[in-house]
Amino acid sequence: MTWQRPVPTIGDPTSARERAGDPAAWALPQDAAGLYAVIDARRDIRRFRPDPIPDEVLTRILTAAHHAPSVGHSQPWRFILVTEDATRERAEVMADRCRLRQAAGMDPESARRLLDLQLDGLREAPVGIVVACDRRTPPGGVLGRATFPDADLWSCATAIENLWLAARAEGLGLGWVTLFEPDELATMLHLPAGVETLGWLCVGWPDERPPEPGLQRAGWSRRAPLESVVLHERWPEEDLASPTDHRHAAPRGLAVPRIHAPSQRHVVAARDEADELLTPPQSLGVLDRVADRVSALGPGSTAPGTLVLVGADHPVHVHHISAYEQRVTGDIMAAAVIGEAMGAVAARTAGLVPVVVDAGVLVPVEGAIAVRPAGRRGDLVTDDALEPADVALLVDAGRALGAAGSGTVALGEVGVGNTTVASALAAGLLGLGPDEVVGLGAGSDAAMVDRKRAVVAGALARTGVTPRTDPLVALGCLGGPEFAVLTGVVLGAAQAGRAVILDGLAATLPGLVAVRLEPAVSQYLVAGQRSREQAHAAVLAELGLEPLLDLRIRSGEGVGACLAAGLLASVGTIRARTGRTAARP
Numbered sequence: 001m002t003w004q005r006p007v008p009t010i011g012d013p014t015s016a017r018e019r020a021g022d023p024a025a026w027a028l029p030q031d032a033a034g035l036y037a038v039i040d041a042r043r044d045i046r047r048f049r050p051d052p053i054p055d056e057v058l059t060r061i062l063t064a065a066h067h068a069p070s071v072g073h074s075q076p077w078r079f080i081l082v083t084e085d086a087t088r089e090r091a092e093v094m095a096d097r098c099r100l101r102q103a104a105g106m107d108p109e110s111a112r113r114l115l116d117l118q119l120d121g122l123r124e125a126p127v128g129i130v131v132a133c134d135r136r137t138p139p140g141g142v143l144g145r146a147t148f149p150d151a152d153l154w155s156c157a158t159a160i161e162n163l164w165l166a167a168r169a170e171g172l173g174l175g176w177v178t179l180f181e182p183d184e185l186a187t188m189l190h191l192p193a194g195v196e197t198l199g200w201l202c203v204g205w206p207d208e209r210p211p212e213p214g215l216q217r218a219g220w221s222r223r224a225p226l227e228s229v230v231l232h233e234r235w236p237e238e239d240l241a242s243p244t245d246h247r248h249a250a251p252r253g254l255a256v257p258r259i260h261a262p263s264q265r266h267v268v269a270a271r272d273e274a275d276e277l278l279t280p281p282q283s284l285g286v287l288d289r290v291a292d293r294v295s296a297l298g299p300g301s302t303a304p305g306t307l308v309l310v311g312a313d314h315p316v317h318v319h320h321i322s323a324y325e326q327r328v329t330g331d332i333m334a335a336a337v338i339g340e341a342m343g344a345v346a347a348r349t350a351g352l353v354p355v356v357v358d359a360g361v362l363v364p365v366e367g368a369i370a371v372r373p374a375g376r377r378g379d380l381v382t383d384d385a386l387e388p389a390d391v392a393l394l395v396d397a398g399r400a401l402g403a404a405g406s407g408t409v410a411l412g413e414v415g416v417g418n419t420t421v422a423s424a425l426a427a428g429l430l431g432l433g434p435d436e437v438v439g440l441g442a443g444s445d446a447a448m449v450d451r452k453r454a455v456v457a458g459a460l461a462r463t464g465v466t467p468r469t470d471p472l473v474a475l476g477c478l479g480g481p482e483f484a485v486l487t488g489v490v491l492g493a494a495q496a497g498r499a500v501i502l503d504g505l506a507a508t509l510p511g512l513v514a515v516r517l518e519p520a521v522s523q524y525l526v527a528g529q530r531s532r533e534q535a536h537a538a539v540l541a542e543l544g545l546e547p548l549l550d551l552r553i554r555s556g557e558g559v560g561a562c563l564a565a566g567l568l569a570s571v572g573t574i575r576a577r578t579g580r581t582a583a584r585p
């Protein structure tokens with residue numbers, strides 16, 4: 001039956017249905033015209049009347065500044081109000097010194113114009129507002145600053161713009177002066193280390209009412225046409241110095257057909273639908289985020305599909321980097337064929353069909369799909385893992401496997417010694433050192449961990465793989481057959497519109513390789529779990545994925561991915577069966 005929608009009494013009362021019905025209803029039509037008029041009429045004011053600014057007006061414009069956006073809501077701005085004559089006079093002297101110094105380095109015409117610029121506002125304006133940014137919180141501690149450490153300064157700049165527009169609406173003039181040595185200004189105002197200024201704002205009743213920007217009227221510069229600053233899709237080719245100017249060189253080698261992310265329309269539709277359930281929006285947390293993304297792939301996309309379990313042996317085993325003999329790989333694969341390996345059992349338990357692929361197990365696995373490399377196999381330290389032709393072949397075979405079937409695709413791997421391979425590949429793809437990637441695998445002791453690190457270091461030194469290396473080349477140098485086949489599985493599944501559920505480290509790296517080849521693949525990836533392997537967290541972070549399970553799983557074989565697939569399927573069922581709500585009649 002249909003239930004009345006529970007409307008929250010706090011926060012956002014609107015429903016997805018209302019928002020879909022009138023996406024523009026958030027507008028403030030009665031205010032928009034005024035806002036545009038103020039933006040248009042804002043000027044940099046350099047001449048001021050000495051009349052005081054009423055306190056309530058000053059408070060209003062400072063409030064507008066304080067309501068600016070800030071990175072991670074850090075509110076790093078500080079507004080130092082300067083009214084003492086002595087300080088304002090010293091500031092003017094400081095600015096004059098800078099002006100002369102800067103003019104000395106200019107051509108005579110530009111210098112003359114700079115010298116003609118009015119700076120008297122520093123002394124004339126009744127209030128100086130020095131905007132300072134308190135940068136003493138380390139960037140990593142502020143949401144959004146770890147990646148853009150200067151975002152705190154930009155936040156302060158947005159506060160200045162708010163202040164400026166509010167001042168203009170009040171009829172006040174504002175001039176932003178940056179002709180200072182920042183340290184000199186900071187010293188004068190006793191700013192502590194770690195607090196930076198963005199300059200001095202002269203604020204007061206204007207003694208000029210310029211209809212156009214002063215520098216434009218003075219012939220200094222003109223407003224560029226809008227078309228010259230709005231670019232479409234990417235930086236124009238003709239402006240790049242050389243083809244190698246691209247920061248991300250297109251991967252060469254295998255031609256990969258383009259994969260498209262699900263359309264934004266479908267993503268929003270999936271979220272709209274979830275919003276009508278008789279539960280608070282996004283109440284299932286990470287599961288809801290993942291289910292929204294997967295549901296956008298179409299009906300049945302959260303249903304359990306297949307576990308593609310790929311096994312291979314590794315020449316790197318000669319370096320004594322696994323606690324187990326190589327023949328274990330074949331045993332586990334044989335058990336998988338008859339449904340007794342843990343991964344195969346986990347798949348069946350979650351309603352997934354196991355597909356067992358022999359990608360180069362020492363002794364061929366009877367009953368498995370054979371996709372075995374034909375060429376040389378190397379130990380990473382003295383030779384590449386795979387020849388390029390085999391990489392291409394294995395990726396292509398994986399593609400077909402990923403595309404076959406419906407519902408989710410879970411990734412699984414078996415390969416004694418492959419956590420060493422996975423660590424080397426992770427180090428190459430992420431630019432990390434051996435200490436940051438090597439983990440315990442199926443059970444290493446300290447001496448074995450040391451050998452694993454030495455192998456990774458040797459492999460990196462020999463191949464020189466970096467995050468810029470063509471990812472397929474990296475697979476050949478540092479990967480292995482199961483990594484190549486699973487990369488193809490990811491590409492094929494994404495192309496077929498199926499969600500891919502990643503497992504542990506070795507069954508997550510193929511997701512990263514595929515994303516490097518085709519960025520849109522990321523929209524199809526689900527992190528099933530975060531395993532115990534050291535590098536796994538870094539790889540998931542690079543993919544921007546939050547795992548569904550974080551249980552220190554170290555089974556490999558796709559067990560974690562299958563458990564997560566079951567969870568995701570449950571969420572699909574829960575969503576399908578939970579009552580729908582409607583707006584109040």
Ligand SMILES: Cc1cc2ncn([C@H]3O[C@H](COP(=O)(O)O)[C@@H](O)[C@H]3O)c2cc1C
Pocket residue numbers: 321322323324328332413414415416417418419420440441442443444554555556557
């Ligand atoms: C009985 C057994 C079953 C496994 N199933 C998966 N793995 C897991 O451990 C192996 C990688 O660890 P390392 O790099 O330390 O050798 C891979 O086969 C992986 O899937 C297994 C390991 C063992 C021993």
Ligand SMILES: O=C(O)c1cccnc1
Pocket residue numbers: 419440441442503504505506507531532533536553554555556557
């Ligand atoms: O991270 C994993 O998936 C893992 C860890 C140990 C052994 N095999 C796999």
